[in-house]
Amino acid sequence: MTTNLLGFDLAALADFCDQLGEKRFRATQLFRWIHQRGVGDLSQMTDLARSLRDKLARHAHVQAMPVVSTQRSADGTIKWLFDVGDGNLIESVFIPESDRGTLCVSSQAGCAVGCRFCSTGHQGFSRNLQTSEILAQLWHAEHMLRREFDQQERVITNVVMMGMGEPLQNYAQLLPALRAMLDDHGYGLSRRRVTVSTSGVVPVMQRLSQDLPVALAVSLHASNDALRDHLVPLNRKYPIDELLRACAAYQQFAPRDFITFEYCMLDAVNDRTEHAHELVALIRRHAASGLSVKLNLIPFNPFAASGLKRSTSQQVQAFASVLLDAGIVTTVRKTRGDDIDAACGQLAGDVKDRTDVQQRMASQRQAMIGGVPVVALSDGLSVGR
Numbered sequence: 001m002t003t004n005l006l007g008f009d010l011a012a013l014a015d016f017c018d019q020l021g022e023k024r025f026r027a028t029q030l031f032r033w034i035h036q037r038g039v040g041d042l043s044q045m046t047d048l049a050r051s052l053r054d055k056l057a058r059h060a061h062v063q064a065m066p067v068v069s070t071q072r073s074a075d076g077t078i079k080w081l082f083d084v085g086d087g088n089l090i091e092s093v094f095i096p097e098s099d100r101g102t103l104c105v106s107s108q109a110g111c112a113v114g115c116r117f118c119s120t121g122h123q124g125f126s127r128n129l130q131t132s133e134i135l136a137q138l139w140h141a142e143h144m145l146r147r148e149f150d151q152q153e154r155v156i157t158n159v160v161m162m163g164m165g166e167p168l169q170n171y172a173q174l175l176p177a178l179r180a181m182l183d184d185h186g187y188g189l190s191r192r193r194v195t196v197s198t199s200g201v202v203p204v205m206q207r208l209s210q211d212l213p214v215a216l217a218v219s220l221h222a223s224n225d226a227l228r229d230h231l232v233p234l235n236r237k238y239p240i241d242e243l244l245r246a247c248a249a250y251q252q253f254a255p256r257d258f259i260t261f262e263y264c265m266l267d268a269v270n271d272r273t274e275h276a277h278e279l280v281a282l283i284r285r286h287a288a289s290g291l292s293v294k295l296n297l298i299p300f301n302p303f304a305a306s307g308l309k310r311s312t313s314q315q316v317q318a319f320a321s322v323l324l325d326a327g328i329v330t331t332v333r334k335t336r337g338d339d340i341d342a343a344c345g346q347l348a349g350d351v352k353d354r355t356d357v358q359q360r361m362a363s364q365r366q367a368m369i370g371g372v373p374v375v376a377l378s379d380g381l382s383v384g385r
């Protein structure tokens with residue numbers, strides 16, 4: 001069994017060269033061949049001595065995961081389905097825009113957080129992805145697209161860790177992958193162009209702020225704890241005030257002057273103007289500790305098992321108006337790739353669930369009053385609509 005070199009950041013690759021009795025600087029050459037040129041065949045790395053190439057071939061290889069399918073949306077979005085073994089399939093999505101190309105990357109096969117509105121969350125959790133499996137998504141997409149567009153320069157300008165999984169619950173494997181993305185000998189992306197999205201794993205946010213403070217997005221989705229406990233179960237461990245304090249602390253190190261809050265708009269669940277006012281009050285309270293946020297309102301992409309509906313565009317606009325009137329930068333995310341189930345919250349490869357999440361979610365659905373969502377406000381009001 002040889003080692004997959006896609007699993008290393010540059011420092012770890014230098015250690016690997018060292019262990020083979022080679023000079024550490026060889027790692028830089030290797031790293032460039034792999035990540036900048038997209039070459040996986042060691043014999044083609046022609047500025048390395050033949051003896052080194054032969055030695056590497058005995059101990060190492062460069063291999064992405066098999067691609068099960070490549071789907072293309074009418075809007076140019078591309079979704080890849082990768083086979084990561086043992087019956088688990090994961091997804092990555094490329095979203096082209098006029099001024100950037102963004103790759104949405106998965107960090108786990110499934111997810112243990114179990115957010116109610118998320119297709120991945122409904123599948124349960126199988127396992128963490130290895131660094132090589134996280135980086136292979138970028139490696140495959142970048143070099144396939146360069147060949148397709150007949151382009152030498154970078155195609156993927158931004159990476160968002162917003163695919164399947166909670167990246168901060170797979171921190172040990174995530175960190176080297178982020179380092180390779182940022183490395184000038186790798187993908188050379190700036191910290192502003194790499195975003196980690198979290199449902200709020202507070203202690204690991206603190207570690208990320210010290211290790212590699214890339215841009216941060218937080219899946220908020222609710223304006224009070226009662227509602228967030230229901231939508232994002234991790235909230236029971238790290239409630240909203242604790243999460244927002246952690247965001248304010250992160251911001252001191254963040255590459256942007258704001259933290260992005262994601263808010264999925266769910267009809268009659270979290271989309272009333274009362275919720276928007278509650279959100280304004282929450283953000284204002286934490287602004288005193290230096291927190292500055294940008295709200296990203298995401299139209300829900302429905303899937304059958306969720307039992308939830310998308311807010312109307314009038315509801316979204318009314319909600320956005322309250323935030324904008326309060327001076328909070330707010331955008332409504334355009335839905336991309338929904339004709340190939342590649343839109344936000346729709347990624348759901350295929351996962352051998354090792355948890356009882358599907359059962360748990362089914363009983364939570366039963367707990368909803370007569371199938372009608374409960375609108376929870378922090379003042380104790382609960383209204384079925």
Ligand code: SF4
Binds near residue numbers: 121198
């Ligand atoms: S939204 Fe993110 S954290 Fe929540 S279940 Fe989906 S993948 Fe996991």
